[in-house]
Amino acid sequence: MTCPSRSRFNEDVQFDYETRLALGSVRHGGADAGEVLATAAAVADGDGERWFTAWAELAARTAERAGHSAAEGRTVSARDGWLRAAGYAGTALVAADAVAGPAGRPAELFREHRTWFDRFLRACDPPAEPVSIPYGDTTLPGYLVDPPGGSGPLPTLIANNGSDGPLSSVWTMLGAPAAARGYRVLLFDGPGQQSMLFDRGVPFRPDWEHVITPVTDFLLARPGTDARRIALAGVSQAGYWVPRALAFEHRIAAAVADPGVVRVVDSWWHQLGPELRGLWESGDRDTFDGVLREGLAQDPALAATWHWRARPYGIDSPFDLLTEVSRYDVTAVADRITTPLLITDPDGEHFWPGAARELYDLLPGPKRLVRFTEEEGAHLHCEPMGRALFEQRVFDWLDDHLTLP
Structure with a gap:
């Protein structure tokens, strides 16, 4: 895979992209530009172990300073530090499957990440409310x-x-950006x-309406929710989950897919190539698994990316994994979707x-396709x-779609 750009922060495509994400989060306090650039420069060769360690150490230092600020009653400094610490820990975890040594290091960092993010949300004004959303015989945090x-x-x-x-x-x-515009936000x-995977071992599911419908039920049972103004927005692979849910859940007033996704598996085939795809399509499970595992054994960076992306599906066999995806x-x-949908x-x-x-x-109902270009600096x-620019558009x-007559 390649990302067109005029400059690179890292030799590794994924790490380069993660650096850009971190810089983008500066807008809402999720990172500091100087901290990001200094850390990115120190790991510019794409080594996964060094990436994890550098960002985890930055997260720990940032959290330690936030703790000192909190102890001194400096609420704003503490709140801002907790968010940056959580963000840096999340950036480190991208390389979780490239980490050698004790297997518990990524799991421990994930728990710290959530602790720091929880502290940030509790320090907001007003403080966020932790919730448990009924979901089958369990809950979604x-x-x-x-x-x-x-x-x-309020619109939600x-x-x-x-x-x-x-x-x-x-x-x-x-x-x-939603809260800044007067929306209530449900994370x-x-x-x-995240916690459903790392703490509970619950894998993905393709029929996301069985997630969004309980979430919508939960919101509608809450006082202060305007039933006519519930929006749904999803990033990355949620560009599939959002339209999938909208095909069955029609109480959403408007939705956003950033970007639009039709077949999730396409992102896997772009990296694996036509020969492996042909082998998979032949149905020869054992040969496919053997060839792919041999390739992963010879390319540690690719293996780390594969395991990180495969982890949420909970399937060991590469053939079976791609069958599931x-x-x-x-x-x-798609022809069942009637909710107005913006697609980036x-x-x-x-x-x-x-x-x-x-x-x-594919959409039969109200829709809008919004382009973001490299000339605007809003590509990738x-x-x-x-x-x-994303927020404005x-x-x-x-x-416009949640304004009541």
Whole structure:
């Protein structure tokens, strides 16, 4: 995979992209530009172990300073430090599967990441409310964040995470700009995401309506929720989950897919290539698994990326994994979507190139395709460094669709 750009922060494509995400989060306090650039420069050769260690150490230092500020009653400094610490820990965890030594290091860092993010949300004004959303015979953990000064029935944004990003990134990408515009925000972990994966071992599921419908039920049972103004926005792989849910859940007033995704498995085939795809399509499970595992054994960086992306599915066999991922396809149900849907389409989309337009063309109802270009500096998957432009275009559209007559 390649990401078109005029400069690179890292030799590794994924680490280069993660650096851009961290810089984009500066807009809402998720990072400090100087800290990001200094740390990125120290690990510019793409080594996964060094990446994890450098960002984890920065997270720990930042959290330690936040703790000192909290002990001295310096609420703003502590709050800001907790968010940056959580963000840096999330950046480190991208390389979790490249870490040698004790297997518990990434798990321990994940727990610290959530502790720091929880402290940040509790220090907000008003403090966020931890919630448990009924889901089958268990619950989904989350937070309800009210906007400053918000009262009465409020528009609510359900912020839907992607495949592997930290919840702190969902906050800076969707939650913070929504709260700044007067929305109540619901952050949550769905199956296969964050605490549901790392703490409970619950894998992804393709039928995301069975997630969003309980989430919507939960919101509608809450006082202060305006039933006519519930929006759903999703980033990265949630560009599939959002339209999939909308095909069955029709109480959402407006939604955003950033970017549009039709078939999740396409992002895997872009990296694996046509020969491996042909072998998989032949149905020869044992040969496919053997060839792929041999290739992963010879390329530690690719192996780390593969295991990180495969982890939320909970499937060991590469053949069976790709068979499962192939179920994540919105084609057969897209004609059921009637909710107004905004789809982002950035230049240089390297996971699902062309999918935004394909999804747009499949939709029968109200829709809008929004381009983000390299000339604007808002290119690449989820517009990592074009956040102000993203917020202006996307939230202005949401505001228009959630304004009551």
